Amino acid sequence: MSATDAATQAPPAPTRRRAASVIWRKLFGRRVVLVGALMLAIVAVAALFAPWLTPYDPTALRILDRLQSPRGAHWFGTDELGRDVFSRVIFGARYSLMIGALVVAISVTCGALLGLAAGYFRKLDGPIMRVVDALMSFPDILLAIALVAVLGASMTNVIIALSIVYTPRVARVVRASTLVVRELLFIEAAQALGVSTWRILLLHILPNIASPILVQATFIFAYAVLAEAGLSFLGVGVPPALPTWGTMIASGQQFAHQAIWLVVFPGFAIILSALSLQMVGDGLRDLLDPKLRKTL
Amino acid sequence: MAIVMLIVATLVFFITRLAPGDPAAVMLGEQATAADIATLRASYGLDKPLPVQFAYWLGELARGNLGQSIFLQRPVTQALAERAEPTFFLTLFALGIAMLIGVPLGIVAAVWRGRWVDQAFSGFAMLGASVPSFWLGLILMQIFAVGLGWFPVAGYGDPGVPLADRLRHLVLPAIVLGVVNSALILRFTRASMLDVLGEDHIRTARAKGVTERRVVLHHALRNALIPVVTVLGLTFALLIGGAIVTETVFGLPGIGNLVVSAVLRRDYPVIQGALLVIAGLYVLINLLIDLLYLAIDPRVKY
Numbered sequence: 325m326s327a328t329d330a331a332t333q334a335p336p337a338p339t340r341r342r343a344a345s346v347i348w349r350k351l352f353g354r355r356v357v358l359v360g361a362l363m364l365a366i367v368a369v370a371a372l373f374a375p376w377l378t379p380y381d382p383t384a385l386r387i388l389d390r391l392q393s394p395r396g397a398h399w400f401g402t403d404e405l406g407r408d409v410f411s412r413v414i415f416g417a418r419y420s421l422m423i424g425a426l427v428v429a430i431s432v433t434c435g436a437l438l439g440l441a442a443g444y445f446r447k448l449d450g451p452i453m454r455v456v457d458a459l460m461s462f463p464d465i466l467l468a469i470a471l472v473a474v475l476g477a478s479m480t481n482v483i484i485a486l487s488i489v490y491t492p493r494v495a496r497v498v499r500a501s502t503l504v505v506r507e508l509l510f511i512e513a514a515q516a517l518g519v520s521t522w523r524i525l526l527l528h529i530l531p532n533i534a535s536p537i538l539v540q541a542t543f544i545f546a547y548a549v550l551a552e553a554g555l556s557f558l559g560v561g562v563p564p565a566l567p568t569w570g571t572m573i574a575s576g577q578q579f580a581h582q583a584i585w586l587v588v589f590p591g592f593a594i595i596l597s598a599l600s601l602q603m604v605g606d607g608l609r610d611l612l613d614p615k616l617r618k619t620l
Numbered sequence: 621m622a623i624v625m626l627i628v629a630t631l632v633f634f635i636t637r638l639a640p641g642d643p644a645a646v647m648l649g650e651q652a653t654a655a656d657i658a659t660l661r662a663s664y665g666l667d668k669p670l671p672v673q674f675a676y677w678l679g680e681l682a683r684g685n686l687g688q689s690i691f692l693q694r695p696v697t698q699a700l701a702e703r704a705e706p707t708f709f710l711t712l713f714a715l716g717i718a719m720l721i722g723v724p725l726g727i728v729a730a731v732w733r734g735r736w737v738d739q740a741f742s743g744f745a746m747l748g749a750s751v752p753s754f755w756l757g758l759i760l761m762q763i764f765a766v767g768l769g770w771f772p773v774a775g776y777g778d779p780g781v782p783l784a785d786r787l788r789h790l791v792l793p794a795i796v797l798g799v800v801n802s803a804l805i806l807r808f809t810r811a812s813m814l815d816v817l818g819e820d821h822i823r824t825a826r827a828k829g830v831t832e833r834r835v836v837l838h839h840a841l842r843n844a845l846i847p848v849v850t851v852l853g854l855t856f857a858l859l860i861g862g863a864i865v866t867e868t869v870f871g872l873p874g875i876g877n878l879v880v881s882a883v884l885r886r887d888y889p890v891i892q893g894a895l896l897v898i899a900g901l902y903v904l905i906n907l908l909i910d911l912l913y914l915a916i917d918p919r920v921k922y
Contacts (some may be wrong), residue, residue: 458627461899461906463861466879470891471885474638550752552866557754560883577758577869581766584759591755598750606746 351611360603367597371417375386378411382567394585401585401609403576409585412567413593419568422547422596423483428541429550430487435494436537440525442495443502453499456492464489464547465554472560484553492543497540535547542605546598553594569594621907628899629681631731633674635895646665658835686893691885696893701781706776707867710790710797711859716799716856718805725802726809730844733814733835743805748803757796764792774871793870797862801855808851813844816821846917853906860898862877 352358370377385405387453394401442452442455471485506509506529514524555561556570557577564571569590576586644660645652661667665676680687686696729741765773777786816822817840825839826832864876871877875894881888 339689341810408667433834454793457624458631458899460858461624461901461902462895463898465845465861466866466895469864469879469883470635470895470913471638473886473891474636546750550750553752554754557752558880558883560880561708573752573755574759579858580758580762583725584762587755587758587762591752591759594752594755595747595750599747600744 327362339560346614347611351607354607354610356564356603357607360600360607363596363600364604367421367593367600368416370414371421374415374418378408378414380408382411382415387508393583400589401583403572403583403586404579409572409589409620412572413569413589416567416572416590416593419479419562419566420570420594423479423486423492423552423562423568424545424548424597426483427486427490427552428441428545430483432494432537434487434540435491436498436530438491438495440502440515440529441500443499444506444521444529449499456495459488459492465551468551468555468556469560472555473533476558477563479566482552482555482561485555486548489551490548493544494537494540497536498533501536502529505529505532535608539609539612541607542601545603546605549594549599549601577593621903625900625903628903629896630674630677632679632892632895632899633677636892637670647801681896686890686896689882689887689890690888691882692890693762696889699878699890700893700897701880703873703875705874706786706872707791707860707876709787710793710863710867710872713790713794714797714801714859714862715852715855717794718802718859719803721799722805723809723845725804726838727841727844729806729810730813730817737808742810745803747805748800748806749798752865753796753800754865754869756800757866759816760796761870762794776872776874785847789870789872793866793872797859797866801862802857804858805848805851806854809844812847813840816840816844819843819889825907844870846913848914849916850909853909856905857902860902 329405352361385407386402387405394409403409405410438456439454442456444450462470468482468485468489471488472481475481475484489572511524511528514528519528552561552568553570553573556564556568557574559574562568562571564575572585572590576590580587644657644666648656648660668676677687684697686700688694688698689699692699725741726743729738732738761773761891765771772789772793773895774789776789817836822835822839825835830839860876863874864879866872867874867876875898878890879894880888883896
């Protein structure tokens with residue numbers, strides 16, 4: 325683990341900055357990461373600046389213009405109520421990415437705390453990990469469906485359900501890394517100096533296991549975007565009134581035989597965001613993998 | 621494993637108790653009268669304290685009783701058994717397709733590591749993991765079933781028609797599910813193959829003048845496929861999850877379809893039963909894979 329070596333030796337600031345710039349260059353020097361990051365930037369810009377990018381109000385009904393195929397005025401066509409599909413796909417980025425980001429934030433926080441506790445305190449390891457194993461023996465989408473069924477279909481509950489689904493993944497990764505780091509000399513030194521347990525966990529262990537967490541977070545973001553779309557498609561997710569990509573495909577499917585664009589474009593948006601996140605995640609993993617580090 | 625299953629059962633029991641309010645009232649919906657709710661509470665033992673309910677439920681579970689479906693008016697085990705056939709064949713075919721795509725492509729990608737084939741196949745794997753299966757299902761259905769008429773659009777034949785006719789309905793869904801899930805197997809095969817190709821015995825074989833074809837297919841592949849077995853357990857979970865969505869797209873009357881309709885009808889005993897059976901299968905399959913691993917790799921000892 326060269327990350328921990330770096331921490332124990334505490335290199336002077338300029339070296340660290342140079343190392344950071346080397347990592348930055350290496351990361352974006354990889355074509356796959358660069359392309360992924362660009363695609364992700366496009367989706368993020370679309371989400372942030374949706375009101376300025378869209379030619380129409382995503383909820384404005386124009387019954388006379390219903391089910392128009394993609395053409396000059398409506399790049400992605402119009403839906404069964406005459407709403408502009410392009411505007412809806414752009415606004416959909418807001419909801420889909422917001423749900424994904426919140427799921428990542430919650431599951432990474434909870435998963436990191438559980439994983440740190442399981443990895444650091446021997447007595448908690450067994451109980452926590454058995455529950456994690458049990459939660460991971462449900463297929464993701466099935467557990468999410470069941471949780472939403474119980475909690476009720478709403479955007480908040482979809483976020484809660486998906487966070488419960490992905491927390492065990494983070495916990496497992498964090499526990500495995502914590503087990504390695506806690507045996508290192510600098511932790512023993514901190515313990516001997518009487519540093520409080522919280523400080524050891526959050527300031528000494530957590531920064532050293534940040535890279536696997538970061539990689540896991542990008543993948544969970546991608547899975548959460550896909551899972552939200554799946555739940556909404558099944559009618560057990562976000563209410564149909566909100567234009568997420570999943571609800572758009574769900575309401576478009578009954579018109580698919582005459583207006584395939586209702587299904588195609590929201591699907592492309594899902595693929596674009598999931599693919600870009602996985603490309604960035606893959607690149608990060610390769611870069612941060614200790615086995616590959618020596619080649620940098 | 622027994623402990624994990626016990627925790628699974630406990631989780632399943634308490635997940636349904638997470639619902640805000642009275643489960644009986646939630647199950648019966650808004651039109652229910654107070655008397656209806658009281659009757660249901662009594663018949664499900666919901667008027668008893670939670671630990672008593674839990675003990676009773678576990679006892680029934682141990683006897684293989686998953687309870688009674690509220691909407692279908694029959695035991696949950698029977699409802700699950702009736703719907704098992706399409707789901708079983710769908711996951712089986714999809715697994716076959718995923719392996720037929722994933723394993724050879726993974727080998728080729730590893731052998732030509734870094735070349736354009738490797739990049740193309742690795743790109744395909746990443747794309748496969750990013751495509752929602754329900755979306756691909758809808759698109760392929762429009763092209764091959766609605767447009768070209770090669771396959772039935774949706775549904776599954778009656779139990780009366782020959783099995784082959786029923787299975788014809790599964791071709792398109794199985795392709796969708798198989799293609800989407802081949803990504804994991806491809807990546808895993810590639811990584812495993814790369815590990816093995818870097819080992820000493822491969823260099824020895826090459827040094828002895830063994831042909832490259834024989835090195836790859838005989839010396840490397842057999843060793844590389846051992847770790848790939850472990851990924852089948854994970855693939856099973858993905859396939860069952862994917863089956864839930866794919867069955868809904870193609871109107872297949874399988875377990876996934878049962879679960880989704882149970883959710884929409886708030887038929888909690890069915891949801892509980894399906895969760896338990898699927899998680900149980902997952903745990904069992906992983907145990908079998910561990911045992912299989914022991915059998916095929918003499919180096920592994922538990």
